[in-house]
């Protein structure tokens with residue numbers, strides 16, 4: 001709900017800290033949370049912004065409420081500068097990597113892309129470049145992007161205490177995989193990990209920085225991504241943990257030594273499953289990423305793992321299947337966590 005549409009814009013339910021979580025759940029279940037304002041702590045109380053009073057709760061007028069920043073609106077900014085039919089096609093979302101804005105633009109808006117780029121830069125004074133995004137291509141997952149404002153395309157993106165240096169025209173960085181990167185940052189302590197599709201260190205770096213595995217072998221085939229992987233290992237001071245390897249994981253993956261194998265690739269990942277399973281010692285953990293039609297989720301992804309393990313005389317226990325993000329209409333990017341054992 002926006003500031004303008006919020007009915008009682010500055011009301012808040014006041015709850016004792018100990019009761020705050022339960023009260024927040026209750027407010028949400030009644031559909032009364034005002035999502036334009038922040039939940040905030042005040043002394044021994046927590047203030048939960050609401051659009052209407054909730055019976056049984058203490059409701060107060062909130063002093064100096066804190067608002068979330070509203071996503072800037074390109075249609076408002078470019079009103080009068082573009083024909084009305086073009087205004088309707090303007091992008092409503094984009095993402096920011098370091099100081100670079102990445103945006104998908106409707107083909108019919110190509111004549112206006114410079115205007116769109118300048119309007120986006122005006123929204124974010126700390127940003128310096130805008131890239132038009134045409135998607136990711138091929139086995140090396142190379143982005144197709146065009147610079148529509150600014151010049152510089154190399155940047156340092158900071159996320160969850162990890163620094164990722166990258167050239168946003170040369171290597172990908174999936175904003176949608178944030179939750180999975182956060183999850184990986186909690187796993188792997190003291191383990192031997194193999195990251196078979198390491199990229200610039202999407203999963204390797206959060207794990208190395210936060211969980212401190214004994215060793216991570218980070219294998220990457222794309223020389224551009226490998227270049228930034230090496231830079232990022234130094235930038236994050238994890239040289240003693242991460243060994244970068246430029247090459248094909250089909251050849252470089254070691255056998256029978258890993259406590260954990262990460263397969264952060266989609267579409268063709270099943271071809272590498274047996275290699276990954278062979279890398280694991282008994283009891284090791286596999287993270288198998290794959291794209292799956294939504295009507296086959298999660299069974300199809302889990303079946304890939306079970307079948308590959310069975311073909312090697314090993315048993316895969318599926319622990320969970322997680323939706324990483326929507327990949328395309330009707331297709332889910334999923335990750336399967338499986339514990340791989342010998343068949344006894």
Ligand SMILES: C[S@@+](CC[C@H](N)C(=O)[O-])C[C@H]1O[C@@H](n2cnc3c(N)ncnc32)[C@H](O)[C@@H]1O
Pocket residue numbers: 139140141172173174177196197198199200202203219220221222225247248249250264265266
């Ligand atoms: C999809 S990207 C990683 C994306 C990442 N999971 C994320 O969260 O954004 C996969 C990487 O695997 C690399 N790759 C593809 N085939 C490979 C292979 N056979 N061996 C090693 N790396 C490979 C690609 O070059 C790419 O950098």
